[in-house]
Amino acid sequence: DIQLTQSPSFLSASVGxxxxxTCRASQDISSYFAWYxxxxxxxxxxxxxxxxTLQRGVPSRFSGSGSGTEFTLTISSLQPEDFATYYCxxxxxxxxxxxxxxxxLEIK
Amino acid sequence: EVQLVxxxxxxxxxxGSLRLSCAASGFTFSTYWMHWVRQAPGKGLVWVSRIxxxxxxxxxxxxxxxxxTISRDNAKNTVYLQMNSLRVEDTTVYYCARAxxxxxxxxxxxxxxxxxxxxx
Numbered sequence: 001d002i003q004l005t006q007s008p009s010f011l012s013a014s015v016g017x018x019x020x021x022t023c024r025a026s027q028d029i030s031s032y033f034a035w036y037x038x039x040x041x042x043x044x045x046x047x048x049x050x051x052x053t054l055q056r057g058v059p060s061r062f063s064g065s066g067s068g069t070e071f072t073l074t075i076s077s078l079q080p081e082d083f084a085t086y087y088c089x090x091x092x093x094x095x096x097x098x099x100x101x102x103x104x105l106e107i108k
Numbered sequence: 109e110v111q112l113v114x115x116x117x118x119x120x121x122x123x124g125s126l127r128l129s130c131a132a133s134g135f136t137f138s139t140y141w142m143h144w145v146r147q148a149p150g151k152g153l154v155w156v157s158r159i160x161x162x163x164x165x166x167x168x169x170x171x172x173x174x175x176x177t178i179s180r181d182n183a184k185n186t187v188y189l190q191m192n193s194l195r196v197e198d199t200t201v202y203y204c205a206r207a208x209x210x211x212x213x214x215x216x217x218x219x220x221x222x223x224x225x226x227x228x
Binding site: 031033034095096 | 154158167168169207208211215216
């Protein structure tokens with residue numbers, strides 16, 4: 001099974017900050033990789049697919065980079081609505097499909 | 109509007125059974141693979157199962173293999189998750205999700221989730 005290690009688990013930041021979340025895969029997953037945002041009581045929302053492509057309708061302050069085993073989600077200037085939990089996901093090899101353990105982004 | 113709507117959750121005793129449904133609308137359901145993902149309260153996302161577009165191929169997480177069965181009815185635009193021999197640890201919110209082959213199979217549409225509680 002491919003393991004995803006997401007860091008940090010918790011992140012405290014202020015509106016306007018630039019933040020970066022990292023996800024490392026236990027083996028090469030090419031670009032079959034996605035990032036999701038989840039707010040309390042809601043379903044996850046797709047932000048980035050193919051490691052770097054912004055899903056339609058997602059603000060351009062979100063960006064993804066990486067390939068192979070290391071991936072990054074960057075939010076260039078935090079907005080109040082961005083405070084949520086973020087998950088990475090590998091789609092290269094299954095079963096099982098795997099998610100990272102999540103990063104909770106909180107307001108400082 | 110493209111959407112998925114789950115139903116069928118509820119309270120069940122350990123060892124019991126439940127069938128979840130996920131009704132799709134607004135897209136050509138029969139051309140997409142579908143997945144179930146679950147999330148325990150306050151915990152992360154865990155993939156459960158997937159079914160291919162015509163229902164001929166399925167996969168399961170080890171934790172549910174032999175107990176859960178995924179199926180679909182393309183005429184009814186619905187995917188199902190039959191859950192048998194339920195355990196307390198199966199208590200979670202269950203989401204169905206669409207895998208979009210145009211987006212490197214990422215899950216672009218999710219249902220609102222349905223809660224399953226296994227308790228005596």
